[in-house]
Amino acid sequence: MPRADPAEPTGAGPGRGRVTLVGGGPGDPGLITVAGLRALREADVVVTDRLAPQECLAEIPAHAEVIDVAKIPRGEQTSQETINQVLVDQARRGRHVVRFKGGDPYVFGRGGEEVIALTQAGIPVSVVPGVTSSIAAPELAGVPVTHRGLAQGFTVVSGHVAPGDPRSTVDWAALARTGTTLVVLMGVHTLRRICTRLLADGMAPTTPAATIADAGLASQRVVRATLDELPDAVDAAGIGSPAVTVIGAVAGGDLPGTGDLAARGLVR
Template identity: 60%
Template sequence: MSPELSFTGLSVLLARVTPHSVAIVHALLRDGARVTVAAELDDLPTSLRDLAERALVTLDAAADPTTHDVVLRADVSTAPSAADLPDRPVDGDTPVVGSVTLLGGGLGDPGLLTVAGIEAIRRADVIVHDRLAPLSALRHARDDVMVIDVGKIPRGDFTPQERINDVIVEHALAGRDVLRFKGGDNFVFGRGGEEAEACTARGIPVTVIPGISSSIAAPALAGIPVTHRALVQGFTVVSGHVAPGDPRSTLDWGAIARSNTTIVILMGVATLRAVAATLVSEGLSSQTPAAVVADAGLPSMRTARAPLAEIANTAERERLGAPAVVVIGDVAALDVLR
């Protein structure tokens, strides 16, 4: 989209979906447009399906173009396949290996993406992205880039990590500049370490461009400093992907409850009730301030606050879901931006 155009308040119909549609829709939403996609849910790539399931876009396969302010009709020729990419380069008789860049995109706001990250998007031959990366930044990509959506919807569609590793390696071994584009930071619950190991095991050079982790950025955007000289001297970041007591959990929740630090939980909305109950049973006061920050960095961002014993009910009542960050500790009662 041209930076001179504004779609704020307009009803926009995306009449055809291509791999580049993800960037277009994210840019439209950030600009304040009301977006309708002319497709069925099952026909969408994962990242667009996620937006539809979170009610951020409307689906209407039979949408009438005359009822919308703007109609965008993407040219399917702008979506290259692997066969459209250049042949593998060679140096004499030796095939040239490409490279892989692991880019942490921070939160959903493309303004929080680093300059190095934008340069990596511009030079990539192949972009392999998740649903939580700031996908409107893909407008900086070349027209001939191959975009591969491997987003994972919580308790829904996902691409197995092993297949993601294979996709990255296959394209890099074909001599291409591959960008692995994720939300947050690749090495903070992002499985970037596994992807880097898969590449280096095949002799593929890897560059890492760190991103702003949601563990600090989401609370900050909500006016919650994870540390505060008068209140707390540290913070603990854990994954809430599995609940306390689950055989897969390796966390010592008792030690966390007694740490005297701010507790930041990623991927913990679904298990929040069990986590809160466990922390209280381990000695943390039920009245400890807590907050849930959902959709941080996006226009749909919302924050709910309540005592620890009530935070799960409050988040449920406010219909806060993933992506969200949970903050537990005295700082959760603050809003320094107010």
């Protein structure tokens, strides 16, 4: 029986546009999936942002158009509604549109909103999952999110809404007691409030923590500290987005990371 092609959604056909959401991984071009790279090579239009591995754009066809939909935290923004409309409009022109995203489209991303908008517009859409930064970024820095004897699980939360914010739906007191590694995405701006809340809810000040910025790239940086000292250490290092923070015993080790894959000759 032929295998289903994740880059070929049901309903697509000659002269009919379609959209493929491609997760690009944490930033290193060596971590994009085979299916994701194939979709890029078949694209007529690539709608991308700053978190996708830009080197992979060298793989797109010569005729393909690149549309930048930047979303810079507290800076230049392209609204999600505008992005949705770009995808719909381009697909209605009979094109294969690839929405190229960093990380995984469904891990605290807007991939779900894009799929809903496309489905409502009658556009065939498929999703190629990406390597999630919540696990890959720590591993690239030598910080496993679990390690036998240290952590029996991990919990991934989004930090884009701080503890105490009326929009927050996270039970931070429960997280402080859960006994799992905590992985915080999109939490650079709110890191101090997150650490303060975890400490107030009983997490030990000496709990190891690490923040990994630009994981897998030549600009990768890692800041390690205890939970009570991490916000000051991150501020002193001038860390900005994108970054992943790991809180728990696993952040206190010194295991070898894979570092920059390109520097080790694993990708072009």
